[in-house]
Amino acid sequence: MSxxxxxxxxxxxxxxxxxxxxxxxxxxxxxxxxPVLQEAQEIYGYLPIEVxxxxxxxxxxPLEHIYGVVTFYAQFSLAPKGEYKIGVCLGTACYVKGSGxxxxxxxxxxxxxxxxxxxxxxxxxxxxxxxxxxxxxxxFTVNEDVYGRLVVGDVADILKKYMD
Amino acid sequence: xxxxxxxxxxxxxxxxxxxxxxxxxxxAELKKNDLQDEVKVVxxxxxxxxxxxxxxxxxxxxSFYSRVTEDMVPEIVSEHIIKGRIVKKYLYTDAKEGEEVDxxxxxxxxxxxxxxxxxxxxxxxxxxxxIIDEYIAYDGYEALGKVLTEMTPADVIKxxxxxxxxxxxxxxxxxxxxxxxxxxxxxxxxxxxxxxxEGDPGAFMDRSILxxxxxxxxxAMAIAAYAVGACKGFVYIRAEYPxxxxxxxxxxxxxxxxxxxxxxIFGTDFNFDMEIRLGAGAFVCGEETALMTSIxxxxxxxxxxxxxxxxxxxxxxxxxxxxxxxxxxxxxxxxHGAEWFGSMGTEKSKGTKVFALGGKITNTGLVEIPMGxxxxxxxxxIGGGIPNGKKFKAAQTGGPSGGCIPASLIDTPIDxxxxxxxxxxxxxxxxxxxxxxxxxxxIAKFFLEFTVDESCGKCTPCRIGTKRMLEYLNKITSGKGxxxxxxxxxxxxxxxxxxxxxxxGQTAPNPVLSTLRYFRDEYEAHVKEKRCxxxxxxxxxxxxxxxxCKGCTLxxxxxxxxxxxxxxxxxxxxxxxxxxxxxxxxxKCKFKAIIKK
Numbered sequence: 001m002s003x004x005x006x007x008x009x010x011x012x013x014x015x016x017x018x019x020x021x022x023x024x025x026x027x028x029x030x031x032x033x034x035p036v037l038q039e040a041q042e043i044y045g046y047l048p049i050e051v052x053x054x055x056x057x058x059x060x061x062p063l064e065h066i067y068g069v070v071t072f073y074a075q076f077s078l079a080p081k082g083e084y085k086i087g088v089c090l091g092t093a094c095y096v097k098g099s100g101x102x103x104x105x106x107x108x109x110x111x112x113x114x115x116x117x118x119x120x121x122x123x124x125x126x127x128x129x130x131x132x133x134x135x136x137x138x139x140f141t142v143n144e145d146v147y148g149r150l151v152v153g154d155v156a157d158i159l160k161k162y163m164d
Numbered sequence: 165x166x167x168x169x170x171x172x173x174x175x176x177x178x179x180x181x182x183x184x185x186x187x188x189x190x191x192a193e194l195k196k197n198d199l200q201d202e203v204k205v206v207x208x209x210x211x212x213x214x215x216x217x218x219x220x221x222x223x224x225x226x227s228f229y230s231r232v233t234e235d236m237v238p239e240i241v242s243e244h245i246i247k248g249r250i251v252k253k254y255l256y257t258d259a260k261e262g263e264e265v266d267x268x269x270x271x272x273x274x275x276x277x278x279x280x281x282x283x284x285x286x287x288x289x290x291x292x293x294x295i296i297d298e299y300i301a302y303d304g305y306e307a308l309g310k311v312l313t314e315m316t317p318a319d320v321i322k323x324x325x326x327x328x329x330x331x332x333x334x335x336x337x338x339x340x341x342x343x344x345x346x347x348x349x350x351x352x353x354x355x356x357x358x359x360x361x362e363g364d365p366g367a368f369m370d371r372s373i374l375x376x377x378x379x380x381x382x383x384a385m386a387i388a389a390y391a392v393g394a395c396k397g398f399v400y401i402r403a404e405y406p407x408x409x410x411x412x413x414x415x416x417x418x419x420x421x422x423x424x425x426x427x428x429i430f431g432t433d434f435n436f437d438m439e440i441r442l443g444a445g446a447f448v449c450g451e452e453t454a455l456m457t458s459i460x461x462x463x464x465x466x467x468x469x470x471x472x473x474x475x476x477x478x479x480x481x482x483x484x485x486x487x488x489x490x491x492x493x494x495x496x497x498x499x500h501g502a503e504w505f506g507s508m509g510t511e512k513s514k515g516t517k518v519f520a521l522g523g524k525i526t527n528t529g530l531v532e533i534p535m536g537x538x539x540x541x542x543x544x545x546i547g548g549g550i551p552n553g554k555k556f557k558a559a560q561t562g563g564p565s566g567g568c569i570p571a572s573l574i575d576t577p578i579d580x581x582x583x584x585x586x587x588x589x590x591x592x593x594x595x596x597x598x599x600x601x602x603x604x605x606x607i608a609k610f611f612l613e614f615t616v617d618e619s620c621g622k623c624t625p626c627r628i629g630t631k632r633m634l635e636y637l638n639k640i641t642s643g644k645g646x647x648x649x650x651x652x653x654x655x656x657x658x659x660x661x662x663x664x665x666x667x668x669g670q671t672a673p674n675p676v677l678s679t680l681r682y683f684r685d686e687y688e689a690h691v692k693e694k695r696c697x698x699x700x701x702x703x704x705x706x707x708x709x710x711x712x713c714k715g716c717t718l719x720x721x722x723x724x725x726x727x728x729x730x731x732x733x734x735x736x737x738x739x740x741x742x743x744x745x746x747x748x749x750x751x752k753c754k755f756k757a758i759i760k761k
Binding site for chain 1: 364371463611
């Protein structure tokens with residue numbers, strides 16, 4: 001399994017306990033894998049192979065099937081995300097209004113590329129699909145916060161808020 | 165006694181603009197003035213005018229405040245609520261500058277709403293979507309009651325067939341026929357499914373319906389289930405829409421509490437319940453067979469048809485699948501009849517369609533118009549035209565599956581068949597407006613990057629073909645293309661259309677084909693003249709100094725790579741080989757003598 005920046009797995013007993021409860025809750029419904037993976041990612045923040053193994057045993061689904069599903073969907077991540085997850089919308093409405101320039105500015109400021117995480121674990125950067133805030137295009141998000149109607153000049157000030 | 169109702173939009177657009185903290189500030193201010201029992205604050209779904217959010221409407225006057233910030237709240241409360249004086253300066257107006265703002269200007273009088281006809285969106289921005297009683301007060305669940313107590317399943321299907329309703333998710337398949345096929349399948353167990361995996365970038369009508377009026381979808385699914393003989397429903401919704409997911413969850417629970425989901429609904433022997441399944445970020449899952457594969461817990465790859473979902477759907481159970489907006493029309497059709505619905509629209513496209521207006525347009529947001537409205541009316545009257553005095557160049561509909569409509573066809577009445585005839589498609593209803601600053605080759609490339617990324621990889625024409633197409637486009641936009649490339653690109657388009665397994669691949673070449681059809685000259689300019697007419701493609705861009713140059717040397721002194729030469733008071737020249745196209749010279753020049761080409 002290729003992993004660009006291998007981070008040692010730091011799952012706790014409590015997290016595992018929670019995951020086992022999730023598995024027990026969904027085990028008997030039809031098609032349990034997607035909901036279990038979604039909740040597992042909420043618990044751990046990402047889906048490393050260790051977590052996939054627990055899911056595999058719990059649901060009695062082959063690990064390779066689970067790995068195939070995890071790597072298929074954009075929202076499942078094999079690598080941990082930063083404390084602040086930056087998502088720049090590259091949907092059509094945002095793109096037409098210059099979100100590509102916004103993305104480049106963010107890359108320049110925090111020094112990482114799309115899909116990467118800063119070495120201190122503070123920021124990770126994603127280029128997202130349309131988040132549906134087209135009326136405010138161009139937009140980017142930092143965790144739950146949405147910033148819209150942007151020009152390139154706004155980017156530095158917004159990111160500064162999260163830097164300290 | 166409540167004397168004022170204040171509606172605040174709680175849709176994704178306005179929430180992103182801060183409507184939540186605005187609502188808290190308003191409630192605190194009302195409490196400070198001891199008005200909390202006289203004034204009711206209601207959080208609603210989307211009003212549609214997202215560009216002007218957060219939006220606030222004060223009843224009974226119907227005063228429409230736009231871009232409301234927290235610091236406007238004390239003034240609005242003390243002036244409008246306490247003294248009854250509408251704060252004119254905060255009102256939305258489409259009046260021209262200098263004209264008197266009409267304080268009684270209500271939402272429905274504005275240009276943005278005048279030409280709209282709200283059927284699917286009728287409750288959005290009107291009711292609180294988290295309270296089932298408000299939906300019921302607006303005739304909610306009356307259609308379900310009528311269907312269960314007065315109509316046979318065959319009656320229901322006949323009404324839907326007669327109404328002429330077609331699927332709002334993209335293809336425009338007749339909904340009544342789809343229901344009929346599902347009803348004819350003989351099986352003990354059947355499912356209905358709602359496709360809320362709205363993946364087209366730039367389209368957000370399904371999200372707004374679920375956020376603003378979730379019960380309409382629940383009611384419609386129950387009606388569909390009765391008509392086709394299903395007992396269970398699935399809603400497959402994007403995880404990217406947390407507000408919509410949450411409101412739908414609340415709505416389902418409330419419907420269960422009221423006995424509108426569950427066993428013996430309306431005292432009949434009809435049983436129906438539903439559950440939500442979340443997507444995980446795969447565009448292809450909007451294709452119905454891929455969606456079903458995903459619910460089953462697999463990679464969301466489409467399956468060949470036949471067997472059709474109406475024979476073998478989710479978990480091999482016969483399944484009838486419709487899109488959110490399609491469902492949202494159903495209760496209205498049942499209540500008002502097929503004839504009423506058929507009175508709107510064109511001969512083969514009945515009713516209304518919701519569009520998400522985006523891109524280079526003044527009023528970005530959500531609009532619902534009768535089918536047959538022209539693109540010009542949508543862009544100029546409802547949308548308020550193109551900002552900054554720029555010229556309209558093209559409108560893109562149908563997302564990555566659709567195409568561009570050029571300015572010369574702006575008077576085309578919008579319906580399913582007209583759009584297909586001019587090389588685009590309805591799609592789910594994204595409508596992105598582009599002006600003269602947008603490069604059409606770049607736009608085609610943008611969509612191709614999207615489809616290359618989202619191709620599931622199952623069939624070769626789509627997996628490899630779209631990748632090859634993107635390579636051609638990259639070659640052209642970087643100035644290395646030949647005329648032969650354009651011809652080969654076009655040929656490849658037709659091959660991929662004819663041979664891909666599912667809708668994603670079959671429609672992926674559309675953005676290229678339609679831009680080739682209407683903007684071939686732009687492709688040729690990139691190839692023959694190595695020039696991007698809109699000045700977007702960086703590799704082809706060049707800065708030049710015109711005769712307006714006074715020889716002040718400012719540009720030469722600021723150029724980071726010393727690419728500009730010239731002596732004082734004489735025309736300067738840029739060395740194109742050295743230039744890195746940073747644009748510093750253009751921004752420094754006081755005489756506007758440096759232009760981007």
